Amino acid sequence: MRIALTGSSSTGKTxxxxxxxxxxxxxxxxxxxxxxxxxxxxxxxxFSAMDKMSREEARYFQLAYYIQKESDERKCREGxxxxxxxxxxxxxxxxxxxxxxxxxxxMMLIDPCAENARAYDIHIYLSxxxxxxxxxxxxxxxxxxxxxxxRRIRSLLGEWxxxxxxxxxxxxxxRVACVxxxxxxxxxx
Numbered sequence: 248m249r250i251a252l253t254g255s256s257s258t259g260k261t262x263x264x265x266x267x268x269x270x271x272x273x274x275x276x277x278x279x280x281x282x283x284x285x286x287x288x289x290x291x292x293x294f295s296a297m298d299k300m301s302r303e304e305a306r307y308f309q310l311a312y313y314i315q316k317e318s319d320e321r322k323c324r325e326g327x328x329x330x331x332x333x334x335x336x337x338x339x340x341x342x343x344x345x346x347x348x349x350x351x352x353x354m355m356l357i358d359p360c361a362e363n364a365r366a367y368d369i370h371i372y373l374s375x376x377x378x379x380x381x382x383x384x385x386x387x388x389x390x391x392x393x394x395x396x397x398r399r400i401r402s403l404l405g406e407w408x409x410x411x412x413x414x415x416x417x418x419x420x421x422r423v424a425c426v427x428x429x430x431x432x433x434x435x436x
Contacts, residue, residue, distance in 0.1 A: 248276045248430075249325060249366060251332035253404070253411070254373035255396035256386040260330040263373065263414075263422050267328060270423055276430050277328040283315045285331075286385050297387045306344045309336065313356060317363060332370055333363040334409070338399040343392070361407050369433055370411035371426055372404060378417045 252260040264280050267273040288311060294300050300308065313336050320329065337360035345353045364370070375397035382388040404411050412429035414422050 248368045249320075249323075250277050250328040250369055250371065250430075251334070251364070251367040252328065252330045252371045252373060253332035253334045253400055255335075255338075255375045255393040255400065257378070257380045257382075257393065258373035258375055258397075259378050259419075259422070260373055262419065263371070263426070264328050264330040266419055266423050267426060270427070272427055273423075273430075277326050279323075279327050281320055281323055281327045281329040283312060283319060283331070285312060288312050288315065289385065296385050298389070302344070306340075309340055309344050310356065312336065313360070317359070320363070320366075329367075332367065333360040334370065334400055334403050334407070335396075336360050337364075337403055338396050342395050342399050361403075364403075364407060364409060367409075369430065370404060370409050371429070372400065372411050372413045373422075374413065374415050377415055 252264055254260055261282075264282075268277070268280060289295070289297070289308060292304075292308060292311060294304060294308065297305065313333075316331070316333070316336065337357050340356045340360070341353060345356075375393050380390055380393065387393070403409075410433070412426060414425050416422055416425065
């Protein structure tokens with residue numbers, strides 16, 4: 248399977264991905280994590296934090312991130328989980344990078360993100376606010392911004408007709424159980 252976690256920053260995606268991979272029951276669905284480290288990409292591009300970037304720099308970062316992610320996942324056929332979906336990439340592109348740009352500029356990344364998001368067998372959506380927000384110096388510290396990203400992710404999941412499991416619990420063991428239950432029902436449909 249190709250499984251994508253989706254949610255704004257500080258929703259526990261990476262923690263959940265690693266917890267799932269440690270669970271023997273999950274290993275029949277995926278055995279590796281595919282991850283493009285956004286912090287490494289920021290540093291490689293010479294940036295220290297999202298809040299310190301200009302709009303042009305943020306757009307450049309998002310395009311660079313998309314290209315890395317698309318290239319990395321094209322190499323893998325099955326059996327992986329990624330802790331950031333192309334839905335996330337599109338949400339940030341819409342809400343932060345092109346909200347005041349032309350329709351053409353928006354669609355430059357939206358259409359490819361939609362196509363790539365449809366390649367996942369399932370999305371696991373983690374809602375913002377389920378766990379406490381943790382500013383780490385890299386991600387934006389604007390909570391209202393993350394709330395907008397969260398709303399946009401939910402909207403895109405529906406608009407693009409993506410199959411997903413919604414996780415609202417803060418408890419990691421409950422999150423793992425919810426994912427396993429949801430994945431078992433995917434196999435029965």
